[in-house]
Amino acid sequence: MQNEANSFQLPAKSQILEWLQAVKDPEIPTISLVDLGVIRAVELDEATGKVYVQLTPTFAGCPAMDYMKRDVERTLLSHGVPAVEVEISLREAWSSDMLTDAGREALRQHKLSPPPVLGNQVLDLDFLEYAECPNCQGHNTELRTPFGATLCRAVHYCHDCRQLFEQFKPI
Template sequence: MVTRETLLEILESVKDPEIPTVSLVDLGVIYNIEIEESGVVHIQMTPTFAGCPALRFMQFEVERVLTEHGILHKVEVNFEQAWSSNLVTDRGRERLKSFGLAPPPRFIGEPDLEKLLHKVPCPFCDSVNTDLRNPFGPTLCRSMHYCNDCRQMFEQFKPV
């Protein structure tokens, strides 16, 4: 039977198709992993945004790597646990930043967007002298900002 550690290692290879440095586990899109007594692995996934067009592809990818490793599995997508950007792991946050995306700030309770989207630290130069340009970006999960110090547009992975 596959161990949890091995399983996590295998799943680490499945990245967000639009952010190839960050795995679905680190994003919190895979939010529950159970290994049944029979050895069947049960994985629960939830989309970052309801209209995410990459969701089905991500599910196929998870199923594909598990099949490749000969692991019997059941992969389910649901809303039982609504995704929140607070689920992104510390490693995920570092990797978002290294990809040039400002990581989502953590929040407690309901996010106060007017505060959270304000003065977002620039992922390139760490300056907070930045402005929100658009709460929408090239994908549903990103907002667009401008850094007044290094004078570049950058994107933030949205707090949700």
Template sequence: MITTTHIWQALEEVKDPELPLVSVVEMGIVRDVQLAAGSVHIKMTPTFSGCPALDVMQRDIAAKVRALGFTQVTVETVLHPPWTSDWIADSAREKLQQLGITPPIRHGGNLIPIAFLDVATCPRCGSTNTILKNTFGPTLCKSVWYCHECQDGFEQFKAL
């Protein structure tokens, strides 16, 4: 008998296409899993609403649940409450670090001072002797920084 717990576990294997080590569950993208009379209804929420990986994630989530044997699977996109980077799990923060991406600072709902705070810790050497080079990096969700100690660039996942 498959329960919602099994579905959540299966979804841990669905990765964010732009952050291949991190799952859609750890990112806080999957918000709710409902199982009733053999059909599954999942609610997901976009990180950034212009994120080009949204459709891929929606498709991957549905495919993963179908692979468990369900035929009736719907994946609904919800906008409320708006996704916040505070929902990124600690496990995902460690993986981001391994990928060379500084995780976002937890802001507890007080985003504006964080968005304008020009401090990021280098994911390689841990130095804060860094400078913001660009608020928009190779993807929408990342900014580009330079570490004066390593004398090399790095990315930070933006606080949202």
């Protein structure tokens, strides 16, 4: 991929977001950082062509953050963007409501139950207990433990298919 810096055409923000669809969550390879809601802002410097990307981790202290940062840089540079700056922002906490519909579908493909949409409701026990089975889409489920294999997962049991499954927790 060769690009002369002086012939570089400034891409539209929508184009940059499309390129960033290629950057997947290292733990859930079916979902992109865009659909996860981790990419919070994309800004373009018209004068230099430099692209600023702001990331917010799903859980503070997420060990994959540095990896994601480098992957964003690598992806944009490979499309000829002359310079990329990725900032990790903790100003506004990530919420599972930032998952896009495509993101929820991507979780299902990975056999992970998507979190329920919180909206303006309080995150209480009912929400933590609610889950959609990724195998049969049923709701006859029971929370087994709020702590799964990683911080962001809970383990539920489906009474219909009699299987344990993991849910991407609502936060």
